[in-house]
Amino acid sequence: MKSMFARAAVLTFAAAVATPAAAQEVFAGLYAHEVETPFTFDVNEGGADIELGYRFAPSEGLSFLGRPQPYVLASLNTEGDTSFAGGGLSWKLGKGKVYARPGIGIVIHDGPSERFDPETRERYDLGSRVLFSPEIAIGYQVSDRVALEASWVHISHAQLFNSEQNPGIDMIGARINLSL
Structure with missing residues (x-):
């Protein structure tokens, strides 16, 4: 399952580079996992x-x-923990060099389908293979083609699939955007 997400990441990047006329921008980032x-x-x-x-x-x-700008993304965890791929919509709000970028998406992850605390037996897996992915970023337009963003990304099922269980995972990091 992990290699599927690595392939999705490579294909996302390759599609972006190979078909610039169809795209607005590509982005790449590095995030702290489970903040x-x-x-x-x-x-x-x-x-x-x-x-x-x-x-x-x-x-x-x-x-x-x-x-909004439709997007696709792939996120690969460096320690083999939960990785995900998906898509959604984002909005670039602001006219100057500084802007906000809220977004909402849906992702599919490869984390364990069941995970229990060995002492309490409390379940703490993500509860569903398909998760919502809201995010918010603050960006700075460095040049006509390059922008930097600090962003927070959350993945969870919002208690829709299990009203008593919804741990979710938050990622905080930075990304660079390249307009094509």
Whole structure:
């Protein structure tokens, strides 16, 4: 399953480079995996996440939502813990060099389908193979083609698949965006 996510990351990057006319930008980032926040609890994972993605041009067909940019991404964990791939929509808000980028997506992950605390027997896996992935980034436009972003990414099932269990994982990191 891990190699599937590595291949998804490579294919995402290759698609972005091979078809620049169809894309708005490619991005790559490095994230701390399983950062403690009020939105999650410990799932005993570690390492860093390497994220590669591809954002399409803002969608005219979704102008009623503010012309979001559809995206695809793959995130590979460096220690073999939970990796994921998926897609969604993001919005670039702001006209100057500094901007905000909220987003919402859906990902499929390769974490364990069941994981229990050996002492309490409390379940702490992610509860579902398919997860929601909200995010928020603050960006700085370095040049016409390059932007840097600090971002928070969360993955969880929002208690939709199990109302008593939803640990989630938060990642915090930085990425570079290259406009094509």
